[in-house]
Amino acid sequence: MIWSCGFNGRRLMSSFNMYSTGRASRAVTVSSKRKFMSGAISRQSMERKRKAWSFRRAPGSGQLAKSGGEAGGFIPTTMPNAPAELNRNGVICTTISQLMTNSDIIDMLELTARLMELHDGDPFRIRAFSSAAFSLEKTTLDLAEQPVAELTKLPGVGKAVAGKIREFADTGHLAELDELLAQTPPGVLDMFRIKGLGVKKIKTLWQELGLETLRDLRQAAETGRVAAIKGFGEKAQQNILESILFLESQSGKVRMDKADRLAQLLCDELAPLGRVEVSGQVLRRAIEVDTVELLVESDDPIGVQDAINARPNFTQNRAASSPFAWRGEVAGFDVQVSVLTYPAGQFDQQRFIRSATEAHLMQKGATGKTLLQTATMASANATDEQIYASAGLPYIVPEMRENGQAFAWASQHQPDELVTWDDLTGTLHNHSTWSDGKHTLRQMADYARELGLTYFGIADHSQTASYAGGLSPERVAQQHVEIDALNAEYAAAGLDFRILKGIESDILGDGSLDYTDDVLASFDYVVASVHQTLNMTKEKATARLLKAIENPYTSILGHPTGRLLLAREGYPLDFPVIIDACAANNVIIEINASPYRLDIDWHWIDYAMQRGVMLSINPDAHEMRGLLDMHYGIYAARKGGLTKAMTFNAQPLVEVLKRFNE
Numbered sequence: 001m002i003w004s005c006g007f008n009g010r011r012l013m014s015s016f017n018m019y020s021t022g023r024a025s026r027a028v029t030v031s032s033k034r035k036f037m038s039g040a041i042s043r044q045s046m047e048r049k050r051k052a053w054s055f056r057r058a059p060g061s062g063q064l065a066k067s068g069g070e071a072g073g074f075i076p077t078t079m080p081n082a083p084a085e086l087n088r089n090g091v092i093c094t095t096i097s098q099l100m101t102n103s104d105i106i107d108m109l110e111l112t113a114r115l116m117e118l119h120d121g122d123p124f125r126i127r128a129f130s131s132a133a134f135s136l137e138k139t140t141l142d143l144a145e146q147p148v149a150e151l152t153k154l155p156g157v158g159k160a161v162a163g164k165i166r167e168f169a170d171t172g173h174l175a176e177l178d179e180l181l182a183q184t185p186p187g188v189l190d191m192f193r194i195k196g197l198g199v200k201k202i203k204t205l206w207q208e209l210g211l212e213t214l215r216d217l218r219q220a221a222e223t224g225r226v227a228a229i230k231g232f233g234e235k236a237q238q239n240i241l242e243s244i245l246f247l248e249s250q251s252g253k254v255r256m257d258k259a260d261r262l263a264q265l266l267c268d269e270l271a272p273l274g275r276v277e278v279s280g281q282v283l284r285r286a287i288e289v290d291t292v293e294l295l296v297e298s299d300d301p302i303g304v305q306d307a308i309n310a311r312p313n314f315t316q317n318r319a320a321s322s323p324f325a326w327r328g329e330v331a332g333f334d335v336q337v338s339v340l341t342y343p344a345g346q347f348d349q350q351r352f353i354r355s356a357t358e359a360h361l362m363q364k365g366a367t368g369k370t371l372l373q374t375a376t377m378a379s380a381n382a383t384d385e386q387i388y389a390s391a392g393l394p395y396i397v398p399e400m401r402e403n404g405q406a407f408a409w410a411s412q413h414q415p416d417e418l419v420t421w422d423d424l425t426g427t428l429h430n431h432s433t434w435s436d437g438k439h440t441l442r443q444m445a446d447y448a449r450e451l452g453l454t455y456f457g458i459a460d461h462s463q464t465a466s467y468a469g470g471l472s473p474e475r476v477a478q479q480h481v482e483i484d485a486l487n488a489e490y491a492a493a494g495l496d497f498r499i500l501k502g503i504e505s506d507i508l509g510d511g512s513l514d515y516t517d518d519v520l521a522s523f524d525y526v527v528a529s530v531h532q533t534l535n536m537t538k539e540k541a542t543a544r545l546l547k548a549i550e551n552p553y554t555s556i557l558g559h560p561t562g563r564l565l566l567a568r569e570g571y572p573l574d575f576p577v578i579i580d581a582c583a584a585n586n587v588i589i590e591i592n593a594s595p596y597r598l599d600i601d602w603h604w605i606d607y608a609m610q611r612g613v614m615l616s617i618n619p620d621a622h623e624m625r626g627l628l629d630m631h632y633g634i635y636a637a638r639k640g641g642l643t644k645a646m647t648f649n650a651q652p653l654v655e656v657l658k659r660f661n662e
Ligand SMILES: [Zn+2]
Pocket: 504, 529, 531, 558, 559
């Protein structure tokens, strides 16, 4: 079995690299894992991709299905190359965890360039690697499948870089990178994750101050030694300190998508041992996970532990383990793993108890007993529904078993009101090659149609976002011509599908939108988002967003806090004020469905619904596959109790247009 890459494939933006998504030092593990990845497996990957596509097709329809429609089911949304086999948990199991993606290759090139710079490499080669990485961001070709002759046809890829890509794709290794990594202390690699700290500064910190770990660096900053270095100063020192404190608070956690992927892998690995169920934070759809927990049904806990320990890549933490609980880590994932073994007679009871937090289990029902007490006395094989019923409490879906507030929600709603993937009618925040997307407008829209959606809203970047190919007013007009032509084609073919004219308008520093009113009026709708000058006080950020919300052209407030999970805290906001303003100004709030963002946070969904504010599950897709991120949006939405009725893109197109025209 080949293990998953240490860092995730899909990325949001070119600057968002492995250093901000995972531990940089993991690259070493990745290289060693990849040595098993042969050319033969690379060919298998094509085979698997084909299988995966056939899985997504609804039988006989010739149409791609919104697969895994069960809202509770796990969907491999960021890995459509996974072979499609559902185990009894509805978890899709994989035999090859993750194959080399373009992002892995781009990460490899970027990392090599940075390390060459750190170690005073040849400036010409450094530029060759970094500019290749930059231009390959846009390619839709599967790089690992291309021979050198094809690779050199791509912009920015010379013969030398093409050779390195092949070496990496064929062997899972880049000898040059391995050498550079061997010369770099892991703690110095970690410094690449600090916001605003470039290679030159890292080099100074390492070589002039002799700092080799984040801890050393934090201590140096705390004692003022960083500010004293030429080119740093008080402000840089403060930024470094804040960034390290944030990173320290996030260590040992992974995002929802990665936790899902690990849980899928573990299910597959453990399946031969007996019944396996995912539990804990992954089952509850926590957006950040510090422990991936699985339950195995078996009368032989020692045998289960021996079987786990016999596998490569699993490292047991014996001090934290017990005869019934294997605890440890799996190579490539910066997260704790727990495998708990229970005999058949206790399994269902424990499965329920482990699915909820203590705060949730402490809820007392009409019987006067807590949910926990009731579950402990429940008969073997009791279902979750039976346990809630015997406690005299309403049934709560696993996503919402986070606290006691779910019961307040349940006093007004039924579980089947919660939005599901199958309820989605369209998608409203997406990018194309008109700005910084990978696929053309037609490709993106057709993919949305194949997923069974009836409208595709394009919301490319606005003019100020020049770094992301933001559209000038002239380009906007040209895009509208293309949209009209495509819509005419759909109509002529008798297809019930339409592209909507949207834009993701930057919210400028003073809160105004990024075009004049006549340009703004040419769109069907406007997603207003902050992309620049994110460092703001709560007062400033709230005032800036309020002005944007009050703009009559704003339809949807995009990723309200700008956070990047595990990498960047969002700016602080006065949420009730913002949500109330959205209610007063008829503005919809986005749940940005990218697993990097999931912003607005699910905790605010209930408040928004109570104020009558609708939410839109927006994938912010920059490539076709990105549309599948709406699965993560659904998870977060359900966690916050979002109903279909309050989900904007679960409404039929006529309602959507009516609202936009109000
Ligand atoms: Zn954005």
